[in-house]
Amino acid sequence: MDLTVLYQVSYGMYVAGAQKDGRPVGCVINTVCQITSENPILSICLNRDNYTYKAIRETGRFSLSILSQETNPNAIAMFGFSSSREKDKFARFDYFVKDGLPYLREKACGYLTCQVLSVTEMETHAVIFARLVDTACGEKLPPMTYSYYYNVIKGKASKNAPTYQAPAPQARQPEAAGTSKWVCDVCGHVYEGERVPDDYKCPICGMDRSHFKEQ
Ligand SMILES: Cc1cc2nc3c(=O)[nH]c(=O)nc-3n(C[C@H](O)[C@H](O)[C@H](O)COP(=O)(O)O)c2cc1C
Structure with a gap:
């Protein structure tokens, strides 16, 4: 099966936020999908090892910040490649808290607040279905698509992203003495x-x- 065809599936770029032990946690996700139009329901897919997933399971609520083409790429790197287990990621960037949930400002073009309805766990990931309970507009900027992140920002997916595909193994260079x-x-x-x-x-x-x- 040629898995590279999956690169043709389109996504957006978001930061999912939650609260754990009284502090803000969050991570980059690309797997937001609107499921229904009336009383909108959304789904997201999270790796079960992600700290943000644990926070959402505990509290039953999460925020989504819709990233724009002008969102700081350093924020995407921080939220997408390191864990809130060890770092207060939000403290390093422009953000706000509403009703206990953190939202990344950093030129985001919209904000969604979601209440968990159900969770379906698979081997590595879980799909969360959630009711949209609040929205707010952000900057009037085009939303960042996954394709823009990949082709223009030249960003990559990290290991826990559902879209991650391991690069072909490269021959290891012999270590030069003294490096x-x-x-x-x-x-x-x-x-x-x-x-x-x-x-x-x-x-x-x-x-x-x-x-x-x-x-
Ligand atoms: C472009 C990109 C897309 C990502 N998409 C997802 C996703 O949809 N679901 C997910 O669980 N992780 C995704 N990740 C990986 C998480 O952001 C990453 O594992 C993060 O370190 C988890 O942080 P946490 O432990 O603080 O929750 C993505 C990362 C990148 C860079």
């Missing part, structure tokens, strides 16, 4: 060399060299 290892503090990608070049961008999450720490 150092630099680890991206957002996604864990390792750069090997004397020093990280000034214009280097992480090939996984797009962060610049300031995020690489020598191991």
Whole structure:
């Protein structure tokens, strides 16, 4: 079966937010779908390991911030490649809280508030059906599609995204004597060399060299 055909399926880009133990948590998702028009119901798909999933299961509520083409790519990298388990992701960006739920502002073009109706768990992921209970408009900017993120921003999906496809394995280069290892503090990608070049961008999450720490 040729799974690359799945690249032709279209999506948008969102940050799902929730509250866990009194603090805001959230992650990037591309799997929002409107299921009904009257009393709208939406579905989202989350990896069961994601901290945001655990928060939504506990509280039964979540927010969606609809990202625009001008949303800060660093926010997408942070929300899509690191976990709220270890980081307060929202604190690093422009956001607001309403009725306990966090919403990422960062040029988002709309905000949705959802109440969980049911959850169907599969091996790795779960589909959550939720009633739309509130909406708010954001910036008048075009929403970011997954295709825009992939082709224009040159972003990637991270391992827990339902759309993730592992890259073909590459032959490992023999380690040159005396080179150092630099680890991206957002996604864990390792750069090997004397020093990280000034214009280097992480090939996984797009962060610049300031995020690489020598191991
Ligand atoms: C472009 C992109 C799309 C993603 N889509 C989803 C998704 O639809 N569902 C999901 O569970 N994770 C998705 N992810 C992965 C989560 O954002 C990622 O696992 C995140 O680190 C989870 O954070 P958390 O542990 O704070 O919840 C996506 C990541 C990227 C970069």
